[in-house]
Amino acid sequence: MDKVLKYAGHLRMEIPIFLYMLSSFIKFPVFQNLAYEKICYQHYHDDVLCSNASAYYKDKSIQAEANHFIFASSMILTLPSILSTLILGAVSDNRSIKIPLLLPYVGLVFASLNYIVQGILLHANANYMLISDAIFGACGGYICIISTTLTYGVKTTRLQHRSYRIAGVEGAIGLGGTLGYVLSGTIREAFGYAYTFLFILILISIAFFYVLILAKEEVRIREDNSIGFCSSILSYIRKIICDFYFVLTKPRAFRNILALNLIGLGCELFIFAGLMDIQFSYMRYKLGWGDKAYGWFSGLSYGLTTLAILILYPFLRSKGVTDGILGCAGMVTKIASLIMLAFLKSEAMAYSIAVVTILNRFVSTGFRVFISSLLETDEQGKIFSVISLLDGVTSLCATSMYNMVYPKTLDFFPGFLFLLSAALLIFPIIVLFISDRTVHYHRLEVDSHSSDEAPPSPTPAETSSTM
Structure with a gap:
């Protein structure tokens, strides 16, 4: 039997997640x-040359080496973060909810300290920067920050208010990402690398102390101490695997549709993760952009997609447009933007693409909501765990493929992977559209039969005669 110790505290998770996203998106281009x-x-031992992005943006050897470095960075960050997130999930369920909230921020503090050093020692080998990825990954990484934030928000919010809390977190993520992209290169250009990473360290420290002071703790003390910590972790991982198996194999009306849509979502997540890894390199190669120009472009794109998902998406849903159709609309505009990117020629064209991408976040939202609608209420937590694992696995696969293939395309067609990604999106569009129509018409038919078979309401005379 568990004795649960709870003490007061009130935490708006929007604040720390906003600070994290702001710092993360400042850091990414820099x-x-x-x-x-x-x-x-x-390569060249020339400070003047190397500080000018437009002077060597067509250098294919540097492009290739940079992409191999980004590949190593992603792998070193993501691989340990999957394992550490599982461990911290066990801690959250069996020991304390506060430790999993705090540990990723501790990792970010030490990671930022290393970045500051690397920003000062500009001539040091780039591989020393990977130490920060290893530290952050070992402490849970971005996967843990997002999952623990949402978990805490759900656990500490009443059922009727949970949708508003999740919407608030989504808004904080969007605002932090938009401002982070816009400020990244501007701050770096004005103050240099070291002070930019110092600013990131300050943001992370504020988030850490905010959670430390205001987070409401929930410590679970087991009377039966025969189960050790390692055993509880193994038990938690076994529970997750069983949940995955149960969700995917349980007999249900639309089981095949569920499986196909998980594959379709996995395809979209794969494309998203891969393009995120190579887009900075691509824009640099095509237009000679540095972190400032890329930050402004990405900030505009991210801001528009955030406004669309917070305002346009709910408005269209209120007008009766289904989640599946909204997801398909997002994929159509995404295909258009990828084709335009493949043949990118100028900055003006790049900024027009940012406008075309306005519906991009409809894709993952439409898929997630449609998939969750196929399951029972008590299965919602399980399916989002499945999606989180799918996100991690596809990110690893995409990082390997896109970063390894992209440098080879520079010799014949740099936009090849963007065209390939556009072609791959045709499969999830077909799956989601047919699935949405099938489920929609099935439910309309069921509702129609239910109303036809319902017994007529008694008339007042019939009611009085039975009394």
Whole structure:
């Protein structure tokens, strides 16, 4: 039997997740820009040349080495974060909810300290930056921050208010990402790498102390101490595997449709993760962009998609447009933007693409909501765990493929992977559209039969005669 110790505290998870997303999106372009400078210096030992992105943006050897570095960075971050997130999930369920919230921020503090050092030692090997990825990954990484934030928000919010809390977290993620992209290169250009990472460290420290002071703890003390910590972790992992198996194999009306849509979502997540890894390199190669120009472009794109998902998506749903159709609309515009990116020629064209991508976040939202609608209420937590695992696995696969293949395409057609991604999206569009129509018409038919078979309401005379 568990004795649960609870003490007061009130935490708005929107604040720390906003600070994390702000720091993360400031870091992303600056980190890649610093990697390019370090790799360039190892090749040419020329500070003036390497600090000017437009001077060597067509150098294929640096492009290839930079993409191999990004591949290593993604693998070193993601692989340990999957395992550590499972461990911290067990801690959250069996010991304390506060430790999993705090540990990723501790990792980010030490990771930022290393980035500051690497920003000062510009001539040091770029691989020393990977130490930060290893530290953050071992402490849970971005997967743990997102999952623990949502878990805490759900556990500490009443059922009728949970949708508003999740919407608030989504809004904080969007706002943090937009501002982070816009500020990244501007701050770095004004103050340099070291001070940019120092600013990131300050943001992370504020988030850490906010959670430390205000998070409401829930410590579980077991009277039966015969089960050790390692055993509880193994038990938690076994429970997750059983949940996955149960969701995917349980007899249900639309089991095949569920399986196909999970494959379709996996395809979309694969494409998203792969393009995120190579897009900075691609824009640099095609237009000579550094972190500032890329940050403004990405900030505009992210801001527009955030506004669309927070305002346009709910509005269209209120007008009767289904989640599946909205997801398909997002994929159609995404295909159009990928084709345009493949043949990118100018900055003006790039910014027009940012407008075309406005519905991009409809894709994952439409898929997730449609998939969750196929399951019972008590299965919602299980299916989102399945999707989180799918996200991690597809990210690893995409990182391997896109970063390894992209440098080879520079010799014949740099936009090849964007066209390939556009072609791959045709499969999830077909799956989601047919699935949505099938389920929609089936439910209309069931509702129609139910209303036809319902007994007529008694008339007042019939009612009085029975009294």
